[in-house]
Amino acid sequence: MENRTNxxxxxKKSQLFWPLVALCIVLLFNIxxxxxxxxxxxxxxxxxxVIIDILNRAAPLMLLAIGMTxxxxxxxxxxxxxxxxxxSGAIAxxxxxxxxxxxxxxxxxxTLVPMPVAILAALTITTLIGAWNGIxxxxxxxxxxVATLILLxxxxxxxxxxxxxxxxxxxxxxxxxxxxxxxxxxxxxxxIVAVIFLVTMYAVRKTALGLFIxxxxxxxxxxxxxxxxxxxxxxxxxxxxGFCAGVAGLVICSNVSSADGNNAGLFIEMDAILAxxxxxxxxDGGNFSLVGSIIGALIIQSITTTIYALGVPxxxxxxxxxxxxxxxxxxxxxQFRTLVFGRRVQRGKSCEKTATELQIH
Amino acid sequence: MKKLPLNYKYINLxxxxxxxxxxxxxxxxxxxxxFSLQVLLNMLIDNAFLIITSIGMTFVLIIGGIDISIGxxxxxxCMLSAYLLEMKHxxxxxxxxxxxxxxxxxxxxxxxxxxxxxxxxxxxTLAGLFLxxxxxxxxxxxxxxxxxxxxxxxxxxxxxxxxxxxxxxxVIIALIVLLAALYLANFTKFGRTAYAIGGSEQSAMxxxxxxxxxxxxxxxxxxxxSALSGIVFSFYMLSGYGLHAVGLEMDxxxxxxxxxxxxxxxxxFITGTVFGVLIQGVIQTLIMFQGTLSSWWxxxxxxxxxxxxxxxxxxxxxxxxxxxxxx
Numbered sequence: 001m002e003n004r005t006n007x008x009x010x011x012k013k014s015q016l017f018w019p020l021v022a023l024c025i026v027l028l029f030n031i032x033x034x035x036x037x038x039x040x041x042x043x044x045x046x047x048x049x050v051i052i053d054i055l056n057r058a059a060p061l062m063l064l065a066i067g068m069t070x071x072x073x074x075x076x077x078x079x080x081x082x083x084x085x086x087x088s089g090a091i092a093x094x095x096x097x098x099x100x101x102x103x104x105x106x107x108x109x110x111t112l113v114p115m116p117v118a119i120l121a122a123l124t125i126t127t128l129i130g131a132w133n134g135i136x137x138x139x140x141x142x143x144x145x146v147a148t149l150i151l152l153x154x155x156x157x158x159x160x161x162x163x164x165x166x167x168x169x170x171x172x173x174x175x176x177x178x179x180x181x182x183x184x185x186x187x188x189x190x191x192i193v194a195v196i197f198l199v200t201m202y203a204v205r206k207t208a209l210g211l212f213i214x215x216x217x218x219x220x221x222x223x224x225x226x227x228x229x230x231x232x233x234x235x236x237x238x239x240x241x242g243f244c245a246g247v248a249g250l251v252i253c254s255n256v257s258s259a260d261g262n263n264a265g266l267f268i269e270m271d272a273i274l275a276x277x278x279x280x281x282x283x284d285g286g287n288f289s290l291v292g293s294i295i296g297a298l299i300i301q302s303i304t305t306t307i308y309a310l311g312v313p314x315x316x317x318x319x320x321x322x323x324x325x326x327x328x329x330x331x332x333x334x335q336f337r338t339l340v341f342g343r344r345v346q347r348g349k350s351c352e353k354t355a356t357e358l359q360i361h
Numbered sequence: 362m363k364k365l366p367l368n369y370k371y372i373n374l375x376x377x378x379x380x381x382x383x384x385x386x387x388x389x390x391x392x393x394x395x396f397s398l399q400v401l402l403n404m405l406i407d408n409a410f411l412i413i414t415s416i417g418m419t420f421v422l423i424i425g426g427i428d429i430s431i432g433x434x435x436x437x438x439c440m441l442s443a444y445l446l447e448m449k450h451x452x453x454x455x456x457x458x459x460x461x462x463x464x465x466x467x468x469x470x471x472x473x474x475x476x477x478x479x480x481x482x483x484x485x486t487l488a489g490l491f492l493x494x495x496x497x498x499x500x501x502x503x504x505x506x507x508x509x510x511x512x513x514x515x516x517x518x519x520x521x522x523x524x525x526x527x528x529x530x531x532v533i534i535a536l537i538v539l540l541a542a543l544y545l546a547n548f549t550k551f552g553r554t555a556y557a558i559g560g561s562e563q564s565a566m567x568x569x570x571x572x573x574x575x576x577x578x579x580x581x582x583x584x585x586x587s588a589l590s591g592i593v594f595s596f597y598m599l600s601g602y603g604l605h606a607v608g609l610e611m612d613x614x615x616x617x618x619x620x621x622x623x624x625x626x627x628x629x630f631i632t633g634t635v636f637g638v639l640i641q642g643v644i645q646t647l648i649m650f651q652g653t654l655s656s657w658w659x660x661x662x663x664x665x666x667x668x669x670x671x672x673x674x675x676x677x678x679x680x681x682x683x684x685x686x687x688x
Contacts, residue, residue, distance in 0.1 A: 335479055
């Protein structure tokens with residue numbers, strides 16, 4: 001029994017506690033107010049239901065959140081992901097193209113280049129774009145927000161340049177599978193998220209990589225003196241963030257079967273940062289939790305879906321998001337907690353305090 | 362080695378001004394009709410709102426903060442004033458002060474959250490961005506045209522200037538803001554405290570400077586500037602719409618950075634910011650005169666310049682540091 005209470009207390013103190021509570025509140029709210037929220041049915045061998053829908057729609061955001069978590073863990077920020085999404089979609093769409101040909105009177109869609117080549121090209125270029133951010137930040141020493149601001153401004157211009165300012169529609173069926181297809185009854189996009197999540201999880205938790213990234217975020221100078229190649233890890237996380245944004249771009253582009261340089265992924269960088277913050281990750285770098293960011297992304301998508309399901313005008317989403325951000329940040333702020341709860345309740349801090357007190361006595 | 366008589370701080374500013382003159386010169390050489398006072402004034406007319414809001418942003422950057430909510434605040438001001446004027450038939454003499462108060466209050470609230478709860482400026486103003494844009498859509502998702510006579514006059518009236526050229530009311534407002542900002546930044550306690558906070562908040566606090574008051578006032582001032590910019594923008598667009606001024610905050614930050622204000626705080630030039638805006642204006646005008654290039658080249662060109670200036674700032678700082686370490 002004591003063991004169980006201990007575990008519960010440990011869980012209560014863990015980073016994932018509050019994000020999970022928030023997600024549960026949103027879901028409970030849904031179960032009460034949304035009709036058929038929990039119901040799932042199988043149509044043509046595919047699972048259908050509101051929950052599947054939330055998972056499917058959250059896929060691009062989850063991908064971005066994975067990349068963004070690592071970037072934020074190094075005390076950085078990447079505000080260019082929205083533009084990278086637009087570029088990724090634009091490259092894939094213009095390479096695959098939307099040519100419609102008639103062969104023997106039957107409509108047939110042909111690609112300009114084979115689809116794997118197009119996807120590879122899009123991902124390579126977005127990774128290179130991420131690497132460019134990484135070079136600016138690690139080698140030149142520019143602040144992350146300014147360095148990625150350059151791409152935020154240029155990215156949409158480049159995406160429009162690639163698509164010649166038009167919205168390119170993709171008619172090629174296999175490409176649409178990425179965003180709308182089903183595998184084993186589940187949306188295919190979820191498998192992409194799962195693979196990238198598991199690989200990243202393995203890399204950061206089963207190797208020293210995660211530790212190094214955290215150490216860079218907590219104190220870059222001290223990390224350098226202890227022999228960690230700080231610049232290498234900073235470079236890596238930005239390149240990885242670019243890669244994740246590239247994959248997310250393909251999913252979004254395939255989902256709507258078109259590439260829109262102007263509006264694809266607009267404001268999504270804000271959502272990605274929000275997802276990371278909602279997952280209990282500090283924006284000051286250091287400790288991070290990928291699971292937390294995934295939960296954060298799911299919270300955002302659940303809120304959006306709830307608002308649609310309730311029949312409230314979708315415009316309210318932004319206001320709700322703003323209020324959620326403020327509440328979450330207030331809860332994370334020590335000053336606010338001291339003000340409201342009257343004492344310091346921050347984990348770790350109290351231990352430090354007692355430690356110093358002990359030393360004094 | 363003979364020392365340069367120039368302070369390194371001004372190098373960026375001088376490069377910015379030289380670049381502006383250079384770009385203007387290139388335009389004048391390439392296209393007939395480019396070299397005229399009116400073309401120059403048109404840049405001011407078209408970018409008056411950006412100048413106003415960039416000046417507010419410069420103050421925020423000087424104290425080492427950031428505000429990404431200004432585009433949304435501008436949009437909200439346009440929308441709300443359009444709504445109040447057209448749907449509620451209020452007088453513009455009520456609406457304009459109300460909007461300025463609203464903007465200042467918005468800035469005050471953000472500044473208070475940032476200062477008292479030690480929240481990150483980026484996140485707080487991100488919430489502000491969502492909130493203002495969301496409120497905008499709550500009012501209406503369609504465009505509301507402004508037909509108020511005073512706004513119509515403000516939009517179309519041209520004040521005669523030298524040699525038969527003309528400027529708009531917005532330019533006058535922008536120039537007044539510029540002069541006030543120059544005075545505020547260079548000749549008041551408030552300005553000096555702002556620079557000190559950007560240099561090191563800890564030191565400013567230890568020196569007994571009013572850090573809390575100045576920090577919150579800077580955000581309030583920025584809120585006021587965005588509201589004023591919103592009013593000027595509604596003179597320019599004569600409508601309220603939820604997608605007005607999307608991404609304007611990045612233009613404002615880019616202008617300040619090109620004008621020699623780094624995002625690290627402590628350094629900043631109001632004049633530089635104005636030239637930063639004008640450089641973007643001259644690029645737009647060049648592309649307009651060229652005729653065949655599409656509008657997205659503006660974004661690419663601005664980003665290229667931004668990159669150039671940031672790297673330059675880094676190089677200058679690095680050189681200064683290495684000199685220090687040798688000495």
